[in-house]
Amino acid sequence: MTLLSPAHAGTRPGSTPGSTTPRLELHVPTALARFRRLRAALPGTAVHYAVKANPHPDLLRALVAAGSSFDVASPAEVLACLEAGARPGDLVYSNPIKLRADIVESAGLGVRLFVVDSPEETRKVAEAAPRSAVLCRLVTSGEGSDWPLSRKYGCSTTEAVDVLTLAESLGLEAAGVSFHVGSQQRDPSAWDAPIEASSRVFAALRAAGSSPWLLDLGGGFPAALEGGAPALDAYGAAIRRALRKRFGSRRPRTLVEPGRSIVADAGRVVTSVVAVVHRGDTRWVYLDAGVFTGLVETLDEAIRYRLETTATGPSGPCVLAGPTCDSADVMYEKQPVQLPLSLAEGDEVVLTSAGAYTTCYSTVGFNGFAPLPTHLVG
Amino acid sequence: MTLLSPAHAGTRPGSTPGSTTPRLELHVPTALARFRRLRAALPGTAVHYAVKANPHPDLLRALVAAGSSFDVASPAEVLACLEAGARPGDLVYSNPIKLRADIVESAGLGVRLFVVDSPEETRKVAEAAPRSAVLCRLVTSGEGSDWPLSRKYGCSTTEAVDVLTLAESLGLEAAGVSFHVGSQQRDPSAWDAPIEASSRVFAALRAAGSSPWLLDLGGGFPAALEGGAPALDAYGAAIRRALRKRFGSRRPRTLVEPGRSIVADAGRVVTSVVAVVHRGDTRWVYLDAGVFTGLVETLDEAIRYRLETTATGPSGPCVLAGPTCDSADVMYEKQPVQLPLSLAEGDEVVLTSAGAYTTCYSTVGFNGFAPLPTHLVG
Numbered sequence: 123m124t125l126l127s128p129a130h131a132g133t134r135p136g137s138t139p140g141s142t143t144p145r146l147e148l149h150v151p152t153a154l155a156r157f158r159r160l161r162a163a164l165p166g167t168a169v170h171y172a173v174k175a176n177p178h179p180d181l182l183r184a185l186v187a188a189g190s191s192f193d194v195a196s197p198a199e200v201l202a203c204l205e206a207g208a209r210p211g212d213l214v215y216s217n218p219i220k221l222r223a224d225i226v227e228s229a230g231l232g233v234r235l236f237v238v239d240s241p242e243e244t245r246k247v248a249e250a251a252p253r254s255a256v257l258c259r260l261v262t263s264g265e266g267s268d269w270p271l272s273r274k275y276g277c278s279t280t281e282a283v284d285v286l287t288l289a290e291s292l293g294l295e296a297a298g299v300s301f302h303v304g305s306q307q308r309d310p311s312a313w314d315a316p317i318e319a320s321s322r323v324f325a326a327l328r329a330a331g332s333s334p335w336l337l338d339l340g341g342g343f344p345a346a347l348e349g350g351a352p353a354l355d356a357y358g359a360a361i362r363r364a365l366r367k368r369f370g371s372r373r374p375r376t377l378v379e380p381g382r383s384i385v386a387d388a389g390r391v392v393t394s395v396v397a398v399v400h401r402g403d404t405r406w407v408y409l410d411a412g413v414f415t416g417l418v419e420t421l422d423e424a425i426r427y428r429l430e431t432t433a434t435g436p437s438g439p440c441v442l443a444g445p446t447c448d449s450a451d452v453m454y455e456k457q458p459v460q461l462p463l464s465l466a467e468g469d470e471v472v473l474t475s476a477g478a479y480t481t482c483y484s485t486v487g488f489n490g491f492a493p494l495p496t497h498l499v500g
Numbered sequence: 501m502t503l504l505s506p507a508h509a510g511t512r513p514g515s516t517p518g519s520t521t522p523r524l525e526l527h528v529p530t531a532l533a534r535f536r537r538l539r540a541a542l543p544g545t546a547v548h549y550a551v552k553a554n555p556h557p558d559l560l561r562a563l564v565a566a567g568s569s570f571d572v573a574s575p576a577e578v579l580a581c582l583e584a585g586a587r588p589g590d591l592v593y594s595n596p597i598k599l600r601a602d603i604v605e606s607a608g609l610g611v612r613l614f615v616v617d618s619p620e621e622t623r624k625v626a627e628a629a630p631r632s633a634v635l636c637r638l639v640t641s642g643e644g645s646d647w648p649l650s651r652k653y654g655c656s657t658t659e660a661v662d663v664l665t666l667a668e669s670l671g672l673e674a675a676g677v678s679f680h681v682g683s684q685q686r687d688p689s690a691w692d693a694p695i696e697a698s699s700r701v702f703a704a705l706r707a708a709g710s711s712p713w714l715l716d717l718g719g720g721f722p723a724a725l726e727g728g729a730p731a732l733d734a735y736g737a738a739i740r741r742a743l744r745k746r747f748g749s750r751r752p753r754t755l756v757e758p759g760r761s762i763v764a765d766a767g768r769v770v771t772s773v774v775a776v777v778h779r780g781d782t783r784w785v786y787l788d789a790g791v792f793t794g795l796v797e798t799l800d801e802a803i804r805y806r807l808e809t810t811a812t813g814p815s816g817p818c819v820l821a822g823p824t825c826d827s828a829d830v831m832y833e834k835q836p837v838q839l840p841l842s843l844a845e846g847d848e849v850v851l852t853s854a855g856a857y858t859t860c861y862s863t864v865g866f867n868g869f870a871p872l873p874t875h876l877v878g
Binding site for chain 1: 551552555572573574575576577580594595596597598599617620621624639651652653655682774775776777778779782784786788799821823824825826827829830845846859860861863864865867868869870
């Protein structure tokens with residue numbers, strides 16, 4: 123438990139002490155700083171912000187102005203980017219499985235680069251967006267990640283060569299390869315194996331006379347959540363090393379798709395304590411935000427937010443639960459959190475590094491509790 | 501896998517073949533039939549529909565007209581019931597943990613009966629809604645339920661006696677006891693132990709001169725999901741037996757709080773196949789609805805919907821996933837489902853008994869995929 127630092131104790135610029143809780147306080151300049159830091163850590167790599175992490179229009183506008191490109195997965199996200207001032211050529215449509223109508227609509231809006239991972243999807247893109255470019259997504263292990271990816275997406279290197287060869291035969295441009303090492307990835311060397319695998323796909327295609335030119339290194343760069351992770355520079359160094367080792371002088375153009383690492387640290391979910399109840403030997407703390415109002419990533423206690431509070435004094439363990447009358451609305455129970463023993467109804471509890479995958483994961487208002495609103499601060 | 505029966509093959513009254521998917525088709529008459537069946541199975545017990553399961557205004561209006569009472573957990577749900585024509589006296593506010601402002605607002609709207617489960621919450625109700633009535637919630641094991649409740653709510657019988665005694669000393673009416681045996685409870689005898697426990701609380705209070713009069717038997721009555729469950733009559737018989745055995749001639753007034761058992765069977769989620777992809781030996785079927793568009797209860801594969809489809813021919817196993825570019829958006833993977841081998845892009849797949857905890861669990865539009873809409877049919 124980190125006590126609230128004086129800089130955040132109601133005096134943060136733009137913060138309105140006493141505002142309604144729960145709310146996400148989003149500090150766009152922090153997101154821009156993270157964007158610039160990631161870009162500096164990966165020179166020559168295009169940064170495509172993953173809109174799904176937090177699609178707030180002010181954030182998208184600021185990122186466009188800062189020179190960001192975007193990673194999208196639906197026509198609604200394409201439109202959000204275009205409305206924020208992005209050009210269609212700045213977008214990679216990274217959802218490997220797409221509704222046919224969504225491809226048509228997105229291509230109509232000017233999107234030209236789509237991710238695929240199967241012959242079926244390649245044929246679909248060839249029909250719905252003729253002459254566009256495709257990246258083929260490789261499967262990865264997800265090891266070392268807090269939110270490991272399942273086998274939902276991705277194919278083997280052999281299949282990728284077949285898919286990209288098929289793409290060319292269907293009049294598509296075989297642009298290259300993509301992969302994703304899993305969200306909140308704590309191991310910078312996690313990119314080594316998929317970069318090596320990608321280099322084999324590139325070599326096979328080049329041997330067959332194709333000219334792949336683009337490698338999508340995915341997302342997975344961490345935010346400063348509980349437990350910590352290496353600095354972004356360490357990721358940049360590890361990735362540059364792997365690219366040099368595997369591609370030598372024939373390094374393709376590269377892009378990354380960060381979401382969490384850009385926006386998580388730019389947001390804090392401010393909640394109020396609804397009740398503190400002792401059940402047997404266990405202290406239960408109930409907040410006015412929970413699993414159904416944005417804190418979905420606490421399911422299975424996968425993502426552990428750092429907590430700050432205005433309450434002071436010695437701390438002790440407690441279970442943290444949400445406000446709805448749903449027994450699944452419990453954030454941390456197996457591994458309790460530490461909060462001051464003095465914590466009482468009405469105290470504020472702040473979940474830090476919570477700008478990603480919170481507002482967008484809110485339900486439409488389950489049990490009559492409104493979706494988590496965003497308050498821009500700063 | 502159940503093939504689509506002729507009665508549902510696009511000719512169902514009110515259904516619009518070719519309507520946009522995904523959608524929840526809600527058939528209010530089926531919900532009313534379930535309401536009447538549960539009321540008949542439990543003569544003399546008030547049926548309070550749990551609004552959180554599906555708060556569609558047309559459903560609430562129809563239930564009011566049929567004589568239903570309601571179980572609510574927030575001022576928004578109180579208002580939804582009042583707007584549908586319910587009287588405040590028809591409502592039990594069953595959330596044991598409540599925001600102080602929500603109690604004040606609900607009491608101002610006329611709500612008089614609140615559930616508590618701790619001295620802290622009892623004091624809060626006494627201050628925020630003086631002279632109202634309280635039920636004290638007992639903890640239960642949740643055994644035999646598909647969606648077991650955690651230890652989030654409820655206290656021991658000893659604590660309940662203390663809580664209700666405290667309530668009286670604070671000017672509240674100690675109305676009685678509540679409990680909940682867990683959602684989609686497949687064992688009608690699950691009510692035996694908490695009814696026995698409740699009878700001990702009643703006896704202790706009566707011995708001390710109090711006059712508790714109300715027993716809230718909670719929800720948990722099942723819908724006809726995959727795997728089946730006994731008929732509602734079996735639950736009615738088991739509960740009546742337990743009440744007779746434990747309370748004899750001093751049976752209190754009783755109420756139940758069904759949600760799923762009323763509305764689940766009244767709804768079907770109609771989806772379209774986005775893609776069928778073979779990954780190694782595994783067939784992946786991607787639908788245009790998923791975990792973030794209403795199918796949250798598939799998490800950990802807890803609730804298994806029965807599937808119907810227009811595709812025909814022999815079936816085989818497949819993993820079922822949703823449309824968002826999120827690796828968590830997978831419904832059934834550990835225990836695959838059976839669907840026709842001929843299933844292809846554009847085919848409809850219907851999830852039956854899906855009227856509860858779907859539309860209300862939708863996200864606000866994660867990844868640009870809109871919340872699950874409701875189409876009234878019939």
